[in-house]
Amino acid sequence: MRIAVIGADGQLGRDLIQALQGDEVAPLVYPGFDITDPAGVRRTLEELAPDTVINTAAFHRVDECEDDPWPALRLNAIAVRDLSLVARELGFRLVHFSTDYVFDGRKTSPYVEDDAPNPLSAYGVSKLAGEYFIRSLVDKYFLVRTCGLYGLAGSKDKGYNFVDRIISLAGEGKTVRVVDDQRVTPTSTAELAERLSALIRTDRYGLYHLTNEGSCTWFEFAREILSLTGREARLEPVESRAVAGAKARRPLYSVLENRRAKEIGLPDFSPWREALRDYLKRKGYLG
Numbered sequence: 001m002r003i004a005v006i007g008a009d010g011q012l013g014r015d016l017i018q019a020l021q022g023d024e025v026a027p028l029v030y031p032g033f034d035i036t037d038p039a040g041v042r043r044t045l046e047e048l049a050p051d052t053v054i055n056t057a058a059f060h061r062v063d064e065c066e067d068d069p070w071p072a073l074r075l076n077a078i079a080v081r082d083l084s085l086v087a088r089e090l091g092f093r094l095v096h097f098s099t100d101y102v103f104d105g106r107k108t109s110p111y112v113e114d115d116a117p118n119p120l121s122a123y124g125v126s127k128l129a130g131e132y133f134i135r136s137l138v139d140k141y142f143l144v145r146t147c148g149l150y151g152l153a154g155s156k157d158k159g160y161n162f163v164d165r166i167i168s169l170a171g172e173g174k175t176v177r178v179v180d181d182q183r184v185t186p187t188s189t190a191e192l193a194e195r196l197s198a199l200i201r202t203d204r205y206g207l208y209h210l211t212n213e214g215s216c217t218w219f220e221f222a223r224e225i226l227s228l229t230g231r232e233a234r235l236e237p238v239e240s241r242a243v244a245g246a247k248a249r250r251p252l253y254s255v256l257e258n259r260r261a262k263e264i265g266l267p268d269f270s271p272w273r274e275a276l277r278d279y280l281k282r283k284g285y286l287g
């Protein structure tokens with residue numbers, strides 16, 4: 001399969017390159033490839049003639065979006081609309097990633113694909129707008145909502161992920177304050193990439209939730225990270241509203257159910273604790 005991966009140098013993109021080693025993969029990275037330049041996007045993809053385009057590019061500095069939503073709307077919505085138009089014109093299959101932040105967190109059981117979205121933040125609105133553009137403009141698409149990603153490469157914007165950050169702070173001997181009122185499912189980008197590789201071998205197009213199994217709060221996740229690595233730190237649970245600089249409202253319950261993936265027989269994800277242990281081993285934190 002000929003596959004173009006937009007954002008191939010990011011946390012998820014790098015694991016996708018690894019998972020797709022048996023395919024003919026074209027990595028597309030900024031600034032050589034700018035997803036906000038529709039003419040350039042069309043020109044590059046026409047030359048590559050891929051069967052499938054996987055878009056991992058996103059603006060996800062959530063709190064910044066509250067002050068200035070335009071960068072998020074430009075990258076997460078308008079650029080996705082333009083990419084969808086190119087997909088429709090050139091006929092390739094489009095894969096795009098969305099987020100648990102399209103929900104308001106008022107449920108107390110895992111969200112399934114049919115649940116109505118209701119984003120609380122400008123970031124969530126921008127991601128939902130991108131979803132709507134794809135669903136209205138493209139016939140052959142895989143739209144994937146996921147949650148709490150972490151991978152070996154770390155976040156391209158931050159240079160680290162939550163796991164590495166907790167370990168780093170523990171080493172500094174500081175009190176680590178972590179929110180304990182947001183329930184999520186931390187998800188390994190390595191596992192997500194593997195499951196996506198299996199999904200795109202099918203023609204079961206549509207919307208999917210893809211995360212590791214189970215749930216925890218960010219505080220519980222941090223506690224498990226320290227427990228598994230044998231590190232000691234002063235962990236302090238806090239409420240979301242007590243976090244300095246957190247301008248955007250987050251859903252307090254963001255757990256997603258992989259219902260459609262299970263219906264089509266996609267390989268199950270591992271429980272989040274197992275995925276975390278595997279990550280820590282691959283990263284060298286565990287022997």
